[in-house]
Amino acid sequence: MGKVVLGNSRSDHPMINSPFLSDQQRxxxxxxxxxxxxxxxxxxxxxxxxxxxxxxxxxxxxxxxxxxxxxxxxxxxxxxxxxxxxxxxxxxxxxxxxxxxICYVLQEEVFFSGLTLRETIEYTALLRLPEKMPYEEKISLVDRILDILELKSCENTLFGDYMNRGLSGGEKKRANIACELLTNPLLMxxxxxxxxxxxxxxxxxxxxxxxxxxxxxxxxxxxxxxxxxxxxxxxxxxxxxxxxxxxxxxxxxxxxxxxxxxxxxxxxxxxxxxxxxxxxxxxxxxxxxxxxxxxxxxxxxxxxxxxxNDYNHTNTESYNxxxxxxxxxxxxxxxxxxxxxxxxxxxxxxxxxxxxxxxxxxxxxxxxxxxxxxxxxxxxxxxxxxxxxxxDYPTKFHTQFQILSQRNFKEAKPRILSKLNWLQTIGLGLMAGAIWFQIPRTEENLHDLQGWMFFSQTYWMLFALFGALNSFPSEREVISKERRSGAYRLSAYYLAKMFGELPLVITLPTIYLTISYPMLGCSSLKLFVLMLVFLLLNTIVAQSVGFFIGASCMDMNVSITLSALYTLATQLFGGYLSSRIPFGLSWIRYTSMIHYAYQNMLILEFSEGPPIKCGVQSTFVTCKNNGTEFIDFKDILNSQNSYSPLWLNTIILFSFFLVFRTLGYIVLRYYRCPKS
Structure with missing residues (x-):
């Protein structure tokens, strides 16, 4: 490691003997x-x-x-x-x-509670130290600062929160200072x-x-x-x-x-x-x-x-x-x-x-x-x-995106894939599979089969939407602090938030479908993969809506109220629970992601899956007039008011995804920007 030169003198401070400074000491x-x-x-x-x-x-x-x-x-x-x-x-x-x-060490310690002290400081070093500084030197600088501030003994301890005990108040205070000393700021x-x-x-x-x-x-x-x-x-x-x-x-x-x-x-x-x-x-x-x-x-x-008298000076003109x-x-x-x-x-x-x-x-x-x-x-x-x-920013956009994606994944993993969520998902998959176990493909059981599809789409829509509500509010103070310091671009954080948590968001729905759908009697791998794709698409779209509502409100009570009104209204006016929908309000169904996701499941199940046998007293025209053994899947879709093709429903769902993700970014960029 080289030493920082100030004039003809050389710094012997182990914390700041690093080549990440420019040649000129400012x-x-x-x-x-x-x-x-x-x-x-x-x-x-x-x-x-x-x-x-x-x-x-x-x-x-x-x-x-x-x-x-x-x-x-x-x-x-x-x-x-x-x-x-x-x-x-x-x-x-x-x-x-x-x-x-400028570094500003706040009196309150604002950090991600799910990361360890060392992980927090390392991510700060990777984000805020110059791109040209080698990775090994960044980690070496982190080690020296931990030694100087006497934090080595607790470097692998989580920060913790009011529910999970972590670092002490004094350790958090020194960690706060350590993160700021990394960048060798001009003003502290x-x-x-x-x-x-x-x-x-x-x-x-x-x-x-x-x-x-x-x-x-x-x-x-x-x-x-x-x-x-x-x-x-x-x-x-x-x-x-x-x-x-x-x-x-x-x-x-x-x-x-x-x-x-x-x-x-x-x-x-x-x-x-x-x-x-x-x-x-x-x-x-x-x-x-x-x-x-x-x-x-x-x-x-x-x-x-x-x-x-120690300084050279001449008379200067006064300025008003x-x-x-x-x-x-x-x-x-x-x-x-x-x-x-x-x-x-x-x-x-x-x-x-x-x-x-x-x-x-x-x-x-x-x-x-x-x-x-x-x-x-x-x-x-x-x-x-x-x-x-x-x-300017110390690192390039792709570096910020990569580091923030890793940090978001590590921070969100214990929260999304908690033991409680695993237990809930596996238990729900087993219960759904047991209720609809090996359901016969007959007209009499058609309503039961549709019930499983509606339940699966609705549950994971609600799970993703309400799970995303607290995402931005819980991170608001940390992100505001980092944005004020100029550590990274908001766009890099937002994209990293989307992609970093994506593997976690799709894991639980995949486990649920893997357990419950085969228990219904599905034996086609192609049909299983297609059903999984559209279930995950609906989950990601629901998460986008949750991100937007959470970023807009920043208050959990308001966010939950708005989300409940939106999801319940789209179900009530979608015609799934009642057919007596006022004519002037029937348009509300088209604002619901469930409407399109449920239609896609119907189309896939009845067009790609085994055919449905006609009942003894069939209500379908093809069974009564033509005397056929199986119901035409188009008749089943028409009976459910499903007239849109698969490709159109998919395009609309992707439009939901893009619109709400964009709105969420706009809210964070212009309405939830840090005070300055």
Missing amino acids: TLQLTFQNINVLHSDGRKILNNVNGLVNPGEVLAIMGPSGCGKTTLLDCLSGQKHIDSGYIFLNRDPLSKKWRRK LLDEPTSGLDSYSAISLMKVLKKYAKKEQKTVVMSVHQPSSQMFHMFDKLLLLYNGETAYFGEVRHIYPHFENIGVAIKQHYNPADFVLEQIKSYPDIRGKLFRAAKESQANFINRNCST INRTVNKNIHDSVLNDLIMFPQSGYKYPIEITNDQMLSKSTPIPDEENQQLWVDSHSNFSNCISNENCDWL
Whole structure:
């Protein structure tokens, strides 16, 4: 494994010594200005929050519960709309393509419960690491991350859910971080990553993040509720919030003199994080002083922090960004925001009211200056070129389809082919075969034979439809998280969902027909295969309807109600249970997949199977007038109002399949897309 080169230095971090990075080490500066977020009732969740995080720094967002920490992270990740303000990643405003280079570790652990920890991380590596990176190196990287985060001991444990115990809360938290560290992101946003961890594990994790930020010059922003003293001093900067307002923003080492300046001394041998939270929550007068001091010193701090003597800088022209500027004007402003003079890289970072501040973006050292400028030149190219490779999907469509198909198959297999479903299918096949065992092929038993066909088609239609209802709702959070990260295309996931679960969907109906149909007296292999094909076609079409309803509703109660109304209505108005159908409602039968699937079974059974003998008191014209021994299969079909040929019914069923699959994709693509 090669090492990642940063200037003339080489990384020794085992987690990130991998050639999957490009030759040029890219860095990212995060600036957020005057962020305001309003609640639906008009209350301010965030009120003029500002901040700046340079590459190599760790910013901690701290404050009591409900102060707006998670909301701010949602805004910085692009998952939540801001009512006013600006978020810049280097020179570029936050956009969809940039979000693919940001990792956001949520406070909740969102994973497939049926996969093991190792399987989850491996699938993430195969999807989110570059196509050109060899498979062996991806797996090697997974092994190293599991070692670093101390997850080797539980790598083969299922994630589990509320019914099946799996990983512990702390293990899920570290697994969440492991999935994001795989891609070596430019910006890491973590929502309380140490919650649920013991003190040792929390400090170990913080050391990994700190080293990751420093060695690779990456930007890390994390929210913490009440860190230990040791962890508190590992942060570079602190943003202290209370009720959405900034009480302090600056370097952690300046927290002591800052409090002394407002007349409060942090006690010795006292956790400064605990002391700060106690003061801001318990004493309104101190809180007011902090708010006033933050407003006065925030702009000065940012200007001082960004204009130190360690960096080359020249005077730059100030730019005024109008909040209501239209897109064309905004683009022209952005083109001027960043310049590349010989002495360095210029970037105006703070705009507050009438005061314009500008700065030189930090350059790590003289040796890395040219690399820094070249790296950010790539950002300039990406803004003008929407097809910038490193901001695009990491893998090709066929790779995404292949990996997602494997994952969907593995995740759905325990659910679809559970022991309970096997027992139900085998038991039902035996019961159906026993009820209709060796049924005589006579006119008197014609109705019984039709009953088996109607029951078989209806049961598997309902089984597939209701089984598919919970497919998308149960995966919604996982898929939304992965889509926001830019791991794959929705079309690849949707096709993989269709084909990956196909072998599982057809297994149980095949077992049922294999048991029950021969018990009825079927001895023709050709007829058995044809009956199986059309039973499976009906099952897949029903699954398509279930996918569409499940994707549209995302609520199981609503989905079940709509599905029940649809299936029961098509059976009632199909004429199978009653012939007294109002003339104006008889058209409803043509919207039912059962109508066409049942007709196909009738056509196959009576045209390809053994003939049906006429009864003593036959009701068929051919038996009474012609005196024939067997009933013409066309007369049987006519008596069942089956007038459509086999090919037409098949085309209509395929049309059902295509229409509902397409509608399901449209719903997921345009109506159930992740919030951004």
